[in-house]
C-alpha cells in the first residue's frame with residue numbers, strides 16, 4: 092500500500108489516479124475527506140500532518156510513501172518521515188526541488204534550504220529513497236488566472252524571467268514509477284524533472300493567450316509590488332522578495348537546462364506548456 096500526502100493537490104490528485112490505474116492500493120491523506128473528491132478506490136483518510144501525535148496510524152501497513160512538503164511544511168515532513176520509519180515503510184519518494192543541487196554552497200535561497208533539509212533527513216532515515224526535483228511548476232501560472240479572466244493582463248516584475256515549466260502529470264508519473272519500483276532501479280536517484288522547453292514569463296502568458304483564444308498582455312510591476320501580491324500566511328514578504336529576485340536573476344541569462352528525466356523514467360516525453368495551457372484553459376477563461 093502506498094501513502095500519498097497532499098493527495099488533493101496538483102501532483103497528489105494525479106498521482107492517486109495513476110497509482111490506482113496501475114493496480115496499487117492507495118491511502119490518500121487530506122484534511123477534509125468530505126471535500127477531497129478522490130476516487131472511491133482510494134482509501135481517503137483525514138490527516139492534518141502538523142499534528143505529530145496523529146501520524147502513526149496513517150503510515151501503518153504502508154510499503155511506500157509520497158512525501159510532499161506542501162502538506163504541512165518542512166517540520167511536518169520530517170515528522171511524517173520518522174513515523175514512516177517506525178511503521179516499517181520501505182520506500183519514500185520525496186517531492187523536492189531543482190533548487191537543490193547537492194552543493195551546500197547553492198543553498199542560497201529558502202526554497203533550496205527547505206528542500207535540502209528534508210532531503211538530508213530522508214537520506215539519514217535509512218529508507219530507500221527517490222527525489223523528484225521539479226523545476227517551476229506550470230501550475231504556478233494559475234496565480235495569474237483571476238487577472239487574466241478579469242483583464243487579460245499578467246502583472247509581473249520580470250517578464251523576461253526564464254523557467255522550464257513542468258506539468259503536474261509528469262511529476263506524478265515520475266513519482267508513480269519510483270513508488271511502484273520493486274527492482275530498486277530508482278532507489279538513490281535524484282531526478283531533475285523539468286518540462287521540455289525553457290520559456291520566459293511573457294512566453295508562458297502568450298501560450299495561455301493562445302489556449303484561450305484571447306490576447307494576454309504582460310505588464311511589468313516593481314519587485315516590491317510583486318512581492319506584496321504573492322505574500323501571505325505561508326509566504327512572508329521577505330521570502331516573496333527573495334523568490335522574485337531569484338526569478339529576476341534568470342533574465343537575459345543562458346536558458347535553464349531541460350532534463351530528459353520524464354522520458355527516461357516514464358518512457359513518454361515531457362508534456363509541453365502549450366498542452367498544459369490547453370488542458371487548463373477553463374481556469375483562465
Ligand SMILES: NC(=O)c1ccc[n+]([C@@H]2O[C@H](COP(=O)([O-])OP(=O)(O)OC[C@H]3O[C@@H](n4cnc5c(N)ncnc54)[C@H](OP(=O)(O)O)[C@@H]3O)[C@@H](O)[C@H]2O)c1
Nearest residue numbers: 097099100101102121122139140160161162163188227228
Ligand atoms: N511551485 C513550484 O514551482 C515548485 C517547484 C519545485 C518543488 N515544489 C514543491 O512542490 C510543493 C507543491 O506541490 P503541489 O503543487 O502538489 O501542492 P498543492 O497543490 O499545494 O497541494 C498541497 C496539498 O497539501 C494538503 N495540505 C496542506 N496543508 C496540510 C496539512 N497541514 N496536513 C495535511 N495536508 C495538508 C492540501 O490538501 P487538503 O486541503 O485536502 O488537506 C493540498 O491539497 C511545494 O510545497 C514545494 O515543496 C514546488
